[in-house]
Amino acid sequence: MSAKSAINKVVFKPHDEKMLAAVQVKRRTKKKIPFLATGGQGDYMTFICVSVTNKKPSHVSITKVKQFQGSSAFVKRSQWTINQLHQVNGIDPNKDCAEFDLTFENAFDQWVAGSAGEKCFFIQVLHHTCQRYSAARKPEFVNCQSKLLGGNSILHSAADSVTSAVQKASQALNERGERLGRAEERTADMMNSAEQFSVTAQKLAMKHKC
Incomplete structure (x- = not known):
């Protein structure tokens, strides 16, 4: 206390x-x-x-x-x-x-x-x-x-500071979410490209065998 x-x-x-x-x-x-x-x-x-x-x-x-x-x-x-x-x-x-x-x-x-x-x-x-x-x-x-x-200027200032901190944190989370979203999109594109490459490689391999 x-x-x-x-x-x-x-x-x-x-x-x-x-x-x-x-x-x-x-x-x-x-x-x-x-x-x-x-x-x-x-x-x-x-x-x-x-x-x-x-x-x-x-x-x-x-x-x-x-x-x-x-x-x-x-x-x-x-x-x-x-x-x-x-x-x-x-x-x-x-x-x-x-x-x-x-x-x-x-x-x-x-x-x-x-x-x-x-x-x-x-x-x-x-x-x-x-x-x-x-x-x-x-x-x-x-x-x-x-x-x-x-x-209540001091109390308002304190409240404004808290609000500002919350807004900054929210903005940071949104930006992080956007970055994660872009990263997930790039990962999906890479996986699709890798899958297409694998399919193409398999087709070429079968062609040469024939």
Whole structure:
């Protein structure tokens, strides 16, 4: 079971919630907490998750989940409602990058995801969720690529890729079938020629015997 599947099962499902997206992150800048020992780098993994309740009316949450080194357990550390999210900063609207910032009413975090693709998918799901469920003031999405704010573009791209692969495979099979068909025709022609040659040779042999 993947970490994200485990988080959904352990952290959200018992509370009748469904996780919509999760991204593993690290801080771009260390938080300064002078009087609290937080452990060294690599002591835990952090995930930012978007979830929605199954019961109506739906409530969307953004949750910080940690998994500490040496433990298989996932621990919920902080949680905000979607209405407490003020801004999502994609850092660079002109290229894929792994960095992004989240600004809440009482918190501001600078993150870097494991990859640009993970971050892009997370922001797209978060934006779509905000548009669907946020009845009050919607959070601001700045410095985000337009493809992330257009609904299901990433999902459509993935579907297009699968369709393209299927089409290419089908075309390759058709071409292979055509080649096999031509080869079978050539084989049949050769067999007919060989049979005709054999008949002619037999006739010549009988003629000479006579």
